[in-house]
Amino acid sequence: MNVKQIPVDGAEIEEQGWRQLQSILSKIIPPIFPNRDFVITEYGAIGDGVTDCTEAFRKVITLANNIGGGRVVVPAGIYLTGPIHFKSNINLHVSKEAIIKFSQELEKYLPMVLNRFEGVELYNYSPLIYSYEAENLAITGEGVLDGNGDKEHWWPWKGKKEYGWQEGQPHQAEDRDILFAMAERNVSVKERRFGSGHYLRPSFIQFYNSKNILIEGVTIKDSPMWQISPVLCENITIDKVKIIGHGPNTDGFDPDSCKNVVIKNCYFDNGDDCIAIKSGRNADGRRINIPCENIVIQNNYMKDGHGGITIGSEISGSVRNVFADNNVMDSLNLDRALRFKTNSVRGGIIENIYFRNTVVKSIGEEILIVDMNYEEGDVGEYTPIIRNIFVENLESYGGKTGFLMSAYKRTPITNVQFKNCTLHNVEIPFVFKNVEQLVFKNVNINGENYDSVRNYLSCINLQTR
Structure with a gap:
């Protein structure tokens, strides 16, 4: 013994x-926002589950950010969209009976952005919700964020038949090995370019190198991969959130090299770890060398x-x-x-x-x-x-x-x-x-x-x- x-x-x-x-x-x-509402339907969004609302989200977030921020309100309905990129001082408020449903069209998640895949930096498909070097960010309300991952989209890239993969179809193994080898050789992050023609799934919500973050009240479901995974972030509150998904590697909450984080009053029902605390993988984790602390x-x-x-x-x-x-x-x-x-x-x-x-x-x-x-x-x-x-x-x-x-x-x-x-x-x-x-x-x-x-x-x- x-x-x-x-x-x-x-x-x-x-x-x-x-x-x-x-x-x-x-x-x-938790961050505080100006007392201003921007209702997404006033900027071209239609909650019929069919109309592409990507441009409406981009437009209203840019406008709100330009005048100092506020609450972007998503009223009842089903809003189909590509990735949502946050800017500073934005509270995305998903009202009760509102669903933001993310597109399964891969090209909408381009151009590539800097993110982490299993603890290694790369340029890849955009996470479904993303920020870079932003502050004062929130997702609130009682609505649903639907990652729309299933056995026909995203999940088969794992390369397992129980998630929809079939013999002869491409999957992540080769790209994953290539990425990890690049990191061990200290290949420049700018040269680690994946995305179109590659098969590394993005996370659902990945705020990157950002601070002052709140996610409260919403339901998050069926991510391509990790569901909430802030990277290199500080001052994070996750409160009263339901995180559900039984796809491959659909961890619930994965703070990665983050500091000062509280997750409370949440419900998890996941296909992988409910909460997984991380700080980068192997050579790439040592290169950045930032711990996850005060969780x-x-x-x-x-x-x-x-x-x-x-x-x-x-x-x-x-x-x-x-x-x-x-x-x-x-x-x-x-x-x-x-x-x-x-x-x-x-x-x-x-x-x-x-x-x-x-x-x-x-x-x-x-x-x-x-x-x-x-x-x-x-x-x-x-x-x-x-x-x-x-x-x-x-x-x-x-x-x-x-x-x-x-x-x-x-x-x-x-x-x-x-x-x-x-x-x-x-x-x-x-x-x-x-x-x-x-x-x-x-x-x-x-x-x-x-x-x-x-x-x-x-x-x-x-x-x-």
């Missing part, structure tokens, strides 16, 4: 961490997905200061509740991670998994570091393994504390490999208490796979 029980004042580190929370939240302030996750409900709250695997720029509080996870189609993904190709540091008041009503695989052998395994030169993980007031039902933590011998996972945790009906209580400074306090698994070192050590032989 390779576990060392070393005394550590983890309680002090944990307390200091939670004391940071209010300070972080005080820095996350607050509160009062969310998570159903289907590969992971509920995930860190990685695009982690080369590091992640620190993550606070998850009062979240509920409930689906046998949710593989893992809490998941860390890295390896020695990714590298990076994962530190200061705080999970509190988590309820896992049902789960498919592990409650918590920390894995340094994700995908490529230990074949790189960038040894990851994982430290300071605190799990408190966790209650779970079912699952194959409670806690699974696996690290390399040269870089053990250090300073891990489980406190006031109760796991019911889990098949294997825990599996640990190369973990140091591990503390259990009031941990009950399948009716057995694992507080004392003696009780813990006596059960090691029962926890092997």
Whole structure:
């Protein structure tokens, strides 16, 4: 099991961490907009689900930005459009019974724009909603943003038959390999040009190098790929949003090298991770070298997905200061509740991670998994570091393994504390490999208490796979 029980004042580190929370939240302030409305139908948009409203959105956003900003109102109806490019000081307000439905015509997502694909910068098809170097941006209302991804459009590019791909059709594998190889060779980003004739899916909402962002109240569904993925952004609030989609890699919310983020009161039902915190992939992540930090996750409900709250695997720029509080996870189609993904190709540091008041009503695989052998395994030169993980007031039902933590011998996972945790009906209580400074306090698994070192050590032989 390779576990060392070393005394550590983890309680002090944990307390200091939670004391940071209010300070972080005080820095996350939703943007405020001028009290001006621009109703999209007054600028040529028709909500009949057929008329192309791309130019109307472009026109009204440009006009509003030119006079200092305001609220772009989308009234009831179905508005078909190409990509929507935000400018500063714009609140896109999607009214109740309004649907913005994004076109499936690829040429509308050209010309290419700078974005990230799986943590690597490139020029590619535009995300469906996009900004670059803008500030004070919002999407609000009770309407729907429909990415219109399906088994005939976008999703087959994954190259899997369950998403509509058929033998002989093109898919993303070759382009993905080419892009990743370019990044490893440090090819200029301007030369990494994909788009037409290539098969790398864009994200749905990707605000890029922007700040002061609010997404509130809307439903977001059926993205080509990741659904909300701000990159290199700061001061983000995601509140009362429903994020639904069962296509390939349709993660719900993926902050990528972002700072000061809160996501709260949201509903997830996804084909991949519900929340995945990222910071760039391999050489490209190290080139930019900006961590994802000060991430607050509160009062969310998570159903289907590969992971509920995930860190990685695009982690080369590091992640620190993550606070998850009062979240509920409930689906046998949710593989893992809490998941860390890295390896020695990714590298990076994962530190200061705080999970509190988590309820896992049902789960498919592990409650918590920390894995340094994700995908490529230990074949790189960038040894990851994982430290300071605190799990408190966790209650779970079912699952194959409670806690699974696996690290390399040269870089053990250090300073891990489980406190006031109760796991019911889990098949294997825990599996640990190369973990140091591990503390259990009031941990009950399948009716057995694992507080004392003696009780813990006596059960090691029962926890092997």
